[in-house]
Amino acid sequence: MYGLVHRALQCFAQDIYGEELWLKVVDDAGLQLREYEAMLMYPDDQLESVLAALSTHLGRTVAQVSEDVGAYLVTHDRMEPVRRLLRFGGTTFEEFVLSLDDLHDRVKLALPDLDLPQLEVDVHSHTSFSVVLYTRQPGFGAVLLGILRAMGDDYGALVVLNLARATRDGKAAEWVTVELFEADFSSGRDFGLIAETGAS
């Protein structure tokens, strides 16, 4: 997998908990490096080792850490490009959730080799959805949960989210149920189609 994903974990550890913690994680996970390069490829199993080491050091479950990573991707300044690319999904939170169906293909358009898990959106009603995620290794569901929670705030929507796991059609699946209570609960954050560059 692209170092983009590994590097996201690294930046999360550095930005939220500091360089010192990251170096401990590097040691525990037995990594031969201190920094990931976003555009180089690294083995997938390093993601699990890093997450496990983070979870040990922070005294939180892997799922909790993963959810924090998801929220970090949307809310931290260093990750602003991620938030912006997600906001291209739609002008309202509902549209955004529906756009997750296309996220996999959208990402492919930009980075053909970045193989993120495929998402599928089930619509139950105007305000109730499930985002289903099929993946070989469970764990992305928790990241998705964090992303959706933070994106709800970003759009200013009041949402209740839940993560569930089961087997569907013989495949392991995770899904996040989304209940949208109020689309305009708060003002949310601004989004312009073109990023502001330095001086306005």
Add this chain to the structure above:
Amino acid sequence: MNSAGAIDAPASYVPFDQDVLGALMPMHLHISPTGHIASVGPTLAKLRPNDDLVGQRLLEVFEIKRPLHVNHFSDLLEHESCLIRTRFRKGDRLGMKGLFVPLSAQPPLQPDRRGASDSDLVLRPTSERSAARSLQPSRGALINLSLGVNVVDAVQRYRLSGADFAPADPTVDMLYLIEAKSVALEESKRLNARLEGARVAAEVQAFTDTLTGLQNRRSMDALLHELEKSDQPFGLMHLDLDYFKQVNDTFGHGAGDYVLKHVSGVLQDETRAGDLVARVGGDEFVLVFRGCVDLAVLEGIAWRIISRLEQPVPYGDDVCRISASIGTTLSSFYAKPMADRMLQDADRALYSSKGKGRACHTVFDPADAQIVEE
């Protein structure tokens, strides 16, 4: 709906509610038979926030660049359905392009043959004139505009959002792609910069002796090779430490390393920044003086180096004593200076210094070489 074969039949006239028209084509203009703007798509209206376009004459608001020579609305109608390039006459003169379709009659839809021929044909209103149609009264026209490549500029200036573009319009996806690709490109550029930095560092390391920080044999070879090709004169000194083995054997390698660092400091002190000082063996050094073939100067340097190296070097509680022997040769001794030959000659001079009882400097005598050669 007509079957595929019946494209000659006139399509039926589909009346659109203004709001529906705006939702389908947020950048449309509906023009009345008199050439006045009857309605404006909501996004196009946003581009003139302080100006109500409805009721104004099309040609007073817009300059038509294509088709050419449009002075009256009737000129445009003459063209029937056509591609149009236009821009605002006043204010920010944003360029736009689109399709002009007269509503005088519903012309039969004809395949547009500009694209690839094997794919499904796109049906567009025909531009063929028919006698029957020209008799029908004009119902005005529709223009559907697009910002084309100016979209980035317009989005910023008028703070357009995703909702300002029709869902079928790939503009927002295009902006997404532009942004995603620039993020990826930025990352790649940063990676390239870091790799370039690492390459330069590796190159410096490859030419540096790790213990003393002096240049190494590879670096010396590169410089001599370069000097060989140029006509620049230079002096070459070969220096070998005396009694260094005793220091190593008596006080250990730590002391030896310490002495080597001390020596490298002295050599750097006694040479100019542009001269090369290389450690080419355990206790062997080569000095290259670019542009200097003045024997008096070089002899002065050699003797200064020797006298400084003879001064005892304290190491912990011990005192290390060494000295040095030097052999020198000049590029001006040779008709065609060759690096290997000069190194050999400097080495020969160095060994005569050793033979003279060490702590000596000897200049290679070209006369010796001739004897050898003969």
